[in-house]
Amino acid sequence: MILTIFILTSISRQLLACNCQGERTVQEEMKYADAVLLGTVISKELTTQTDSAIIKAMTTGSSLMPTLAKYSLLVEYVYKGQITSDTITIFTGLGGGDCGVRFEIGKRYIVYGKSETYFGELFSEFQFPKGVNIFWTHTCMRTNLFRQKEINEIEKYARE
Numbered sequence: 001m002i003l004t005i006f007i008l009t010s011i012s013r014q015l016l017a018c019n020c021q022g023e024r025t026v027q028e029e030m031k032y033a034d035a036v037l038l039g040t041v042i043s044k045e046l047t048t049q050t051d052s053a054i055i056k057a058m059t060t061g062s063s064l065m066p067t068l069a070k071y072s073l074l075v076e077y078v079y080k081g082q083i084t085s086d087t088i089t090i091f092t093g094l095g096g097g098d099c100g101v102r103f104e105i106g107k108r109y110i111v112y113g114k115s116e117t118y119f120g121e122l123f124s125e126f127q128f129p130k131g132v133n134i135f136w137t138h139t140c141m142r143t144n145l146f147r148q149k150e151i152n153e154i155e156k157y158a159r160e
Contacts, residue, residue, distance in 0.1 A: 018099035020140035026153040029142045033112040035081030035135050036154060038146065039073035039088070041103045046070070046094075069094055071103050073111065079158040081113070081135075088133045099138040108146040110154070113137045 030036055048067045071090045075083060090111060093100025103109060113135025137143045142150070 018097055018139055020099070023140075024142065026142065026150060027157050029112050030080060030154065030157045032114075033080065033141065034115045035083060035088075035111070035113040036079040036158070037073075037075055037081065037083065037088070037111050037113075038077045038079075038108065038151065039075045039111060040108050041071050041105050042074050042087070043072040044069060044103065044105060067094060068092070069100060069103070073109070076108070079154050083133055085133050088135060091134070091136050092138055095139075099140055101137055101139055101143050109143060110146060110150055111135070111137055111143050112141040113143075114141075 024032060046067055047070050068091050071092070073088050073090055075086055075088055090103070090113060092103075095102040114137070115130060115135065144150070
């Protein structure tokens with residue numbers, strides 16, 4: 001019985017685990033990302049995706065409703081992207097198995113963002129937020145706490 005529980009727990013962890021396929025270089029990430037910026041996290045809000053797809057999910061028996069972390073960042077410097085405000089919105093998963101970034105309020109981050117969600121086919125029936133000054137990031141991108149060495153590399157490739 002204990003062995004069965006252990007095996008099932010191991011399998012479910014593997015299914016929910018974030019799996020990145022290698023880390024891109026700064027140059028590669030600069031090309032991949034729609035926005036690259038330096039900013040300070042000023043707020044966090046948890047949101048549950050509840051659009052008209054919920055009705056579809058309920059009728060098909062699915063109970064998957066993605067909960068997202070929605071952060072506001074005060075933009076200090078933009079290295080790439082069309083940002084029209086001094087604050088932007090960053091969406092990400094909650095961390096752990098969904099590859100979400102766990103930002104801390106008040107800390108400075110280098111953010112590599114995409115205009116579209118990274119959840120892909122997993123929640124394809126949902127209409128995820130997108131628009132001006134809204135970006136998505138995850139742990140498989142180079143988004144991380146401020147590091148001057150990384151900024152120096154970003155500045156090198158931003159001039160190209």
